[in-house]
Amino acid sequence: MSDIIWGNGKNIISKDSFELTVTxxxxxxxxxxxxxxxxxxxxxxxxxxxxxxxxxxxxxxQKVIVDSFLKxxxxxxxxxxxxxxxxxxxxxxxx
Amino acid sequence: MWNSIVITNNEITxxxxxxxxxxxxxxxxxxxxxxxxxxxxxxxxxxxxxxENDSKQFxxxxxxxxxxxxxxxxxxxxxxxxxxxFKKIFLNVDSPINKIKLIISKVYPNYEISETKENRMSYASxxxxxxxxxxxxxxxxxxxxxxxxxxxxxxxxxxxxxxLHLQETERGGKLLIYNKKWEKKMEKFRxxxxxxxxxxxxxxxxxxxxxxxxxxxxxxxxxxxEITKIQGNTDRITLGMFFGIQxxxxxxxxxx
Numbered sequence: 001m002s003d004i005i006w007g008n009g010k011n012i013i014s015k016d017s018f019e020l021t022v023t024x025x026x027x028x029x030x031x032x033x034x035x036x037x038x039x040x041x042x043x044x045x046x047x048x049x050x051x052x053x054x055x056x057x058x059x060x061x062q063k064v065i066v067d068s069f070l071k072x073x074x075x076x077x078x079x080x081x082x083x084x085x086x087x088x089x090x091x092x093x094x095x
Numbered sequence: 096m097w098n099s100i101v102i103t104n105n106e107i108t109x110x111x112x113x114x115x116x117x118x119x120x121x122x123x124x125x126x127x128x129x130x131x132x133x134x135x136x137x138x139x140x141x142x143x144x145x146x147e148n149d150s151k152q153f154x155x156x157x158x159x160x161x162x163x164x165x166x167x168x169x170x171x172x173x174x175x176x177x178x179x180x181f182k183k184i185f186l187n188v189d190s191p192i193n194k195i196k197l198i199i200s201k202v203y204p205n206y207e208i209s210e211t212k213e214n215r216m217s218y219a220s221x222x223x224x225x226x227x228x229x230x231x232x233x234x235x236x237x238x239x240x241x242x243x244x245x246x247x248x249x250x251x252x253x254x255x256x257x258x259l260h261l262q263e264t265e266r267g268g269k270l271l272i273y274n275k276k277w278e279k280k281m282e283k284f285r286x287x288x289x290x291x292x293x294x295x296x297x298x299x300x301x302x303x304x305x306x307x308x309x310x311x312x313x314x315x316x317x318x319x320x321e322i323t324k325i326q327g328n329t330d331r332i333t334l335g336m337f338f339g340i341q342x343x344x345x346x347x348x349x350x351x
Contacts (some may be wrong), residue, residue: 008283012159024287047164067284091289092164092242095153095224095232095322 003029003074005037005083009065014072015056016041018044020064020072038082039072045088046070096321097274097300099124107313109202115315116253121272121302123215125198128311133188138332139322140184141223149173149222156180156223157351164242169215178220191334192220195257195311196349199338208347213247218350223261231324233290236277237316239339239350248348251339256316259334263306265327270312272320274300295319306331311339 006024022033027045037049040067048064071090072084100111105247107123114120118266131174143155150153153311157177163170182268185191194343211218226232237256243249258270273296282294296319302313314320 006285006287021283023283023285043166047242059312067279067282069282089164089242091285091287092161095226095236095289 001028003031003033005029005033005072005074009068009070009071010036010087011092012058012061012065013038013079015058015061016053018061023069027032035073038080039087040082040084041087042075043086045086047089047092097121097241099304100303101126101139102198103127105177107196107198107202111201112136112222112255112313113242113308115161115255115313118274118276118315118318118340121231121314121318122270122304122305122311124202124318125313128198128307129191129259129309131225131339133191134308136188137191140186141225141332144183145182146180149177153348154225154227155186156308157219157221159216159222159242160246160248160350161237165245167213167245171213171218174219188190190320192260192336195259195336196293198311199255199257199347199349203340203345203347206347207346209340210351211248211324211348211350218248218348219332220349221336222351223332223334224296226322226325226333228325228328228330230331232322234273234293234296234319234321235288235290237337238277239337241298246320246350248339249336250341251348252342253340254316255338255340256314257336257338258312258314260306260308260312260332261334262332263332264325264332265307265325267326268305268306268331270304270314270320271323272302272304272314273316274302277317290321291319306333 004026007020008047010019011023026065071088072085076084102125149158158173239249336351
């Protein structure tokens with residue numbers, strides 16, 4: 001099972017990366033994660049953002065990611081320590 | 096004062112709606128809106144029919160759009176199935192959906208309220224929720240303009256939530272609605288699974304609405320709200336639908 005962290009989108013860095021303010025960490029994660037991490041998006045499930053990466057613009061990411069509460073499922077890490085993740089909109093589902 | 100407008104003659108006005116939209120009042124409660132006898136008939140029909148729930152996670156009949164924020168196709172497929180089920184459930188009773196639509200249309204006489212479709216596919220006309228003993232619904236808001244951006248109904252000016260109580264609880268299952276309107280900055284207080292941390296409502300005025308069979312409760316769902324734990328042996332059964340008001344086109348959309 002991959003490590004999972006949750007938090008709010010902070011700054012958009014590029015068309016497929018952003019900074020996340022980490023608020024929650026899954027129990028049993030294999031690693032420790034700092035309070036602010038850089039996320040590189042490998043896959044998304046976010047309302048308002050197409051599945052096709054080549055369509056993304058910084059403005060789209062700005063609208064959808066900044067301040068939103070996000071779930072990041074970590075698939076790997078770059079040599080610089082950036083996290084490659086599937087990013088989804090956490091906790092939107094109703095009861 | 097943050098309290099409900101209680102209506103006993105089945106007639107609400109545009110002024111009443113404006114008060115909940117602006118946050119001057121917490122809710123409109125239309126007492127005995129729907130006959131208790133018909134509520135019982137609907138419950139009997141639900142219990143005697145083999146109806147598949149919309150998901151394993153929730154005891155719902157009909158899809159709830161917020162569970163399908165990025166799965167539009169699936170939402171519309173499930174809506175189609177659910178709308179057929181609702182027609183069967185309401186076959187021999189005065190349709191509660193039409194009755195609710197009628198009261199909303201009277202409040203907005205110059206607006207057109209029509210069956211809401213997208214690419215010729217219909218939205219779910221309502222959701223019937225059965226909450227059992229011990230269940231509660233955490234603090235949350237419903238705001239289609241934020242989480243439902245992929246749907247046409249998100250292009251609205253105001254959203255109203257209408258909840259018809261089909262079966263009341265013995266105890267608990269009360270709606271608590273807080274005098275606190277959701278803003279995006281509150282997203283940092285989200286809980287992992289659903290809803291918000293209760294720190295957001297500390298020292299905030301709250302109104303309590305009891306579950307009473309036949310009552311229709313209308314709220315502005317962008318104000319934080321929650322349902323207290325259901326106690327006693329009777330399930331809390333409600334029929335819920337949303338209305339979206341689009342001022343420029345003078346249109347009203349409904350969905351669930």
